[in-house]
Amino acid sequence: MLNAFRARFWDLALGSAMTVLFALSGTAVALPLAVAQLLPLFWRRRFPAAALLIVGSATAAHTVLGMARAIGFFPATIALYTAATHGSPRVKWVLCPAVGVAMAAASAVRHGPVEGLLMAIVTVTVAWLAGMERSEHLRQRMERAAAEDRERLARRVHDSLARTVTVMLLQTEALRATTPLDSAAEQRIDTVLGAGRSALAEVREALAAAGSGPALGPRLEMLRGAGLRISGHPPARLPAPLQDITDRLITEAATNALRHDGPGTLLTITTVPGDGTLTVRLTTEPGGSASGSQRAGGGFGLVSLTADIHGYGGELTFGSRHPAGWQLEATFPALVPGHD
Known part of the structure; x- marks a missing residue:
C-alpha cells in the first residue's frame, strides 16, 4: 500500500x-x-x-x-x-x-x-x-x-x-x-x-x-496416474517467485480437482499473457459419473495462495462453474510493482 x-x-x-x-x-x-x-x-x-x-x-x-x-x-x-x-x-x-x-x-x-x-x-x-x-x-x-x-x-x-x-x-x-x-x-x-x-x-x-522450487512436472504426472486428465501447459520461463507461485497454484488446483471431483476429471490450464501481466486460468470438468462437488470456499491452500498473490500485487478469484466444476483465475504483474 x-x-x-x-x-x-x-x-x-x-x-x-x-x-x-x-x-x-x-x-x-x-x-x-x-x-x-x-x-x-x-x-x-x-x-x-x-x-x-x-x-x-x-x-x-x-x-x-x-x-x-x-x-x-x-x-x-x-x-x-x-x-x-x-x-x-x-x-x-x-x-x-x-x-x-x-x-x-x-x-x-x-x-x-x-x-x-x-x-x-x-x-x-x-x-x-x-x-x-x-x-x-x-x-x-x-x-x-x-x-x-x-x-x-x-x-x-x-x-x-x-x-x-x-x-x-x-x-x-x-x-x-x-x-x-x-x-x-x-x-x-x-x-x-x-x-x-x-x-x-x-x-x-x-x-x-x-x-x-516445487517439482510441478512429477506432481502432475503422479496425479495423472491417479486418474486426473490435464489439458494445456503450465507457464514456463517466469521469474523465480512467479514461477514458484504459479506452480503452487496449479498443484493446488489439480490436487483439489482429483480429491473433490474424482478420477476422470479434466483440468484445463490456460495461460493468457498481457502487457506486463500474466493470467493463469484453471478450470475443472468432472468426468463421467462424478457429480462435481460445489465447494463453498477455499481451504487453507487457497487462502495461503491468495495472500501470496496479493503480496505480488495480483488477484486470485475462484468459484464453482455451471453446471459443475470449479474455476480459479490468478492475474499478477510480471514484475513486482512499486520498485521502480
Whole structure:
C-alpha cells in the first residue's frame, strides 16, 4: 500500500512538473498533442504499452509540427523507460524499438540527419537500455528474495518439525527398549517408527529441494496416474517467485480437482499473457459419473495462495462453474510493482 501511494505521488509530481515545463517553455505547438504526450504518463505503470504507444505517436507528430526537442522528448523517454522496465518481451523488443524508430524518423524529417536523427536515436536508445537494465535488476532482486524466503522456511521447518519428529522417534525407541511389550504392541511400535522415519526422510528431502522450487512436472504426472486428465501447459520461463507461485497454484488446483471431483476429471490450464501481466486460468470438468462437488470456499491452500498473490500485487478469484466444476483465475504483474 505504501509503495503504491508513493508511486502515485511521484507520478503526480512528475506529470505536474512536465506540464509546467511545457507551459513555461512554449514547447506545445498543438495543445491536443501536448495533452496526448503528458496525460498517459499518469497511467504508464498500469498500462505501459498503451501509454508508450500514445505518447510516442503524439511526440512524433508534434516533432514534425516543430515542437522543441529538449523538453518535448521527455515524456516519450519516460514512457519508453517504464515500458522497457515493466513490459512483456514483445513490448520490450518490438514496441519499444518501433516507437523509438518512429520518433527518430520524425525528428530527422524536421531537423535533419545529424541534429534530428542521430540525437533522437541516442536519446531513445539510452532510455530503452536504462529500462532494460532496471528490468534485469528487478528480476535478480526478486530471485534473491525468493531464495531467501525458501531458506528461511527451510530453517523453520528444520527447527520445528524435523526436530519434533526426531524426538518422537527417540522416545518411541526408548519405550520399546525399556518396556515389556507383547507381539501386537511390538507391531504397533514398528508401525509408528516406520511412519516416523518415513516422515523424517520426506522432510529432509523437502528441505534439500527447497532451493529448486516445487517439482510441478512429477506432481502432475503422479496425479495423472491417479486418474486426473490435464489439458494445456503450465507457464514456463517466469521469474523465480512467479514461477514458484504459479506452480503452487496449479498443484493446488489439480490436487483439489482429483480429491473433490474424482478420477476422470479434466483440468484445463490456460495461460493468457498481457502487457506486463500474466493470467493463469484453471478450470475443472468432472468426468463421467462424478457429480462435481460445489465447494463453498477455499481451504487453507487457497487462502495461503491468495495472500501470496496479493503480496505480488495480483488477484486470485475462484468459484464453482455451471453446471459443475470449479474455476480459479490468478492475474499478477510480471514484475513486482512499486520498485521502480
